[in-house]
Amino acid sequence: MGMLKVSARSNPSATAGAIANGVRESGKASLQVVGPRAVNQAVKAIAIARGYLATSGVDLHFTPEFATILIGDQEKTAILFSIRPRYPLLREEEE
Amino acid sequence: MGMLKVSARSNPSATAGAIANGVRESGKASLQVVGPRAVNQAVKAIAIARGYLATSGVDLHFTPEFATILIGDQEKTAILFSIRPRYPLLREEEE
Numbered sequence: 001m002g003m004l005k006v007s008a009r010s011n012p013s014a015t016a017g018a019i020a021n022g023v024r025e026s027g028k029a030s031l032q033v034v035g036p037r038a039v040n041q042a043v044k045a046i047a048i049a050r051g052y053l054a055t056s057g058v059d060l061h062f063t064p065e066f067a068t069i070l071i072g073d074q075e076k077t078a079i080l081f082s083i084r085p086r087y088p089l090l091r092e093e094e095e
Numbered sequence: 096m097g098m099l100k101v102s103a104r105s106n107p108s109a110t111a112g113a114i115a116n117g118v119r120e121s122g123k124a125s126l127q128v129v130g131p132r133a134v135n136q137a138v139k140a141i142a143i144a145r146g147y148l149a150t151s152g153v154d155l156h157f158t159p160e161f162a163t164i165l166i167g168d169q170e171k172t173a174i175l176f177s178i179r180p181r182y183p184l185l186r187e188e189e190e
Contacts, residue, residue: 040131061156
């Protein structure tokens, strides 16, 4: 899964669905976030995604790091979130 | 260590120092955060604390969850961050 971009206008539930799918399919998800309101939306989305995955016995944790990105010709400081499961995922075909 | 409260006016470097101390001393740190700007300060502080602890061979991850708290007589939705090290800490007296 590629890098998801989260903005101040992102819907946390929809973002949470994308995070949960990324973790189920490839064992991780990555978010790129610029600005305080977008950080807030991203954190909410991760809290919601924990609920989506709880019934699969999976919990999520994440690490933030700073990154400099170009938007147009302006340099901006973004925060990158790497999201990983805390417990190994059961493969659905094995259930 | 008790729950650290992070506000929109918290200094991320000072908060990062408190997180790093909490993780060094008791293996974990907890933050209580209300409002989008405070969430942003908390995430920045965690990113900075990762740098503070990197020379000790420790990385941090965290999990967010929602909580309802009382401020005065108003119910507010807060986000709680549980922060834990990714790798076991070396005790300094053993070095």
